[in-house]
Amino acid sequence: MIKNIWIDTDPGIDDALALIWAIQQEELLQWKIQGISTVKGNLSLAQINGNTLALLEHLNRTDIPLYAGAAQGLVQNVRDASYVHGTALGPFDIAPLEHLSDKRAPEALAETLRALKDPLTLVTLGPLTNIAIFLRLYPELMHKIDHIYMMGGGTYGNVSHYAEFNIYVDPEAAKMVFDSGIPITMSGLDISDEYAYIYVEEFPQYLELAKNPWTRALMEFYLTFHKNFEERKMALYDPTVMVAAAYPEFFEKYSSPVSVELQGQARGMTLIPRRPTFEAPFPAHISTQVLEKCSREEFLQKLFKGL
Ligand code: BDR
Numbered sequence: 001m002i003k004n005i006w007i008d009t010d011p012g013i014d015d016a017l018a019l020i021w022a023i024q025q026e027e028l029l030q031w032k033i034q035g036i037s038t039v040k041g042n043l044s045l046a047q048i049n050g051n052t053l054a055l056l057e058h059l060n061r062t063d064i065p066l067y068a069g070a071a072q073g074l075v076q077n078v079r080d081a082s083y084v085h086g087t088a089l090g091p092f093d094i095a096p097l098e099h100l101s102d103k104r105a106p107e108a109l110a111e112t113l114r115a116l117k118d119p120l121t122l123v124t125l126g127p128l129t130n131i132a133i134f135l136r137l138y139p140e141l142m143h144k145i146d147h148i149y150m151m152g153g154g155t156y157g158n159v160s161h162y163a164e165f166n167i168y169v170d171p172e173a174a175k176m177v178f179d180s181g182i183p184i185t186m187s188g189l190d191i192s193d194e195y196a197y198i199y200v201e202e203f204p205q206y207l208e209l210a211k212n213p214w215t216r217a218l219m220e221f222y223l224t225f226h227k228n229f230e231e232r233k234m235a236l237y238d239p240t241v242m243v244a245a246a247y248p249e250f251f252e253k254y255s256s257p258v259s260v261e262l263q264g265q266a267r268g269m270t271l272i273p274r275r276p277t278f279e280a281p282f283p284a285h286i287s288t289q290v291l292e293k294c295s296r297e298e299f300l301q302k303l304f305k306g307l
C-alpha cells in the first residue's frame, strides 16, 4: 500500500539530505509525499522557503506542494543555527523567498487530511510550531495522522547542556505534540550520535554510492564544520528519522512517555522516565517509541544509496 507522507522541515543541510533521500526514492519507498511545510528553525523562514523551493527545483519536483509555516516559535523567537548550516543552503547561495502559496502550513495540512481517504504519516525535521498550531486549530482531524516520526530531543542537549535544537526553539509546541496522544517515534540526539553517524575519513567511500551532485557539496560543507571536532564525526540527525519513517523495523526502540521541561536551565529538555515508580503512572495514550540502536554500516548503506 502507498503510504501518505507529509514533511515539516527547516533546511538546513541535514534537512536537505533527508529531503533528497525521501523525494528521490518516492517510488522505491512506496510513499507519496502529499506536502512539505517549512518552519523557522535553522534559518529565517524566508531563507528556509527559498532553500526548500531551490531543492525542489533541483530535483525537478516542484509538483510537490510547498507551504510556508510559522516564522517564529509559539512564545519565543530564538536565534537560528546559521553558524552550523551557513547563511543559505550550505555552499549554495540561494535568494530568500517570502511568498509561496497563500495557504499556510496548518491550514494546508488540514485540507490535505480532509481530502485523504487513508491516514497520513508526519515526518518532522524541525521545531514543532506548525504541528502544535495545527493541533490547536483542527483537533478533529488529529485522528487522521497515524504516526509522527520526529527528529528532536534526547537524553542530553546540543544547544544548551540539556536541550536539543528542535525542542529548544519551541518547547511549548513540542510538549503539545508529545501530549497529543498521536503515536510518535522520536529520533533524538542519542541514536544519531551513537549509531547513525559518519566519520570524516569514511566520507569518500560512501559518497561513491550517492548520485546527486548536491549531496557531495552539502556534505563537504557540513564536514568542514565537523572536521575540527576531536571525534571527527558527523551525526546524521534528520536523515536518521527519515530512514526510520521508511524502515521502522530497522531500528531497535524502547517505549516511554516523553514530556518537555518548560522551566529553568533545562528548558527544552525531553524528559524520558523509562522506569516505572510508585508515582501515579502516566496516561496510557502518552507513549513514545524512542529509537535506541541500529547497525551503523547498514544505515550508511541505506542512506547513501538514496542520496
Ligand atoms: C536538529 O537541529 C537542526 O540544526 C538540524 O537540522 C536537526 O534537525 C539537530 O539538533
Ligand code: CA
Binding pocket: 009, 010, 011, 012, 014, 015, 041, 042, 125, 126, 238
Ligand atoms: Ca532540521
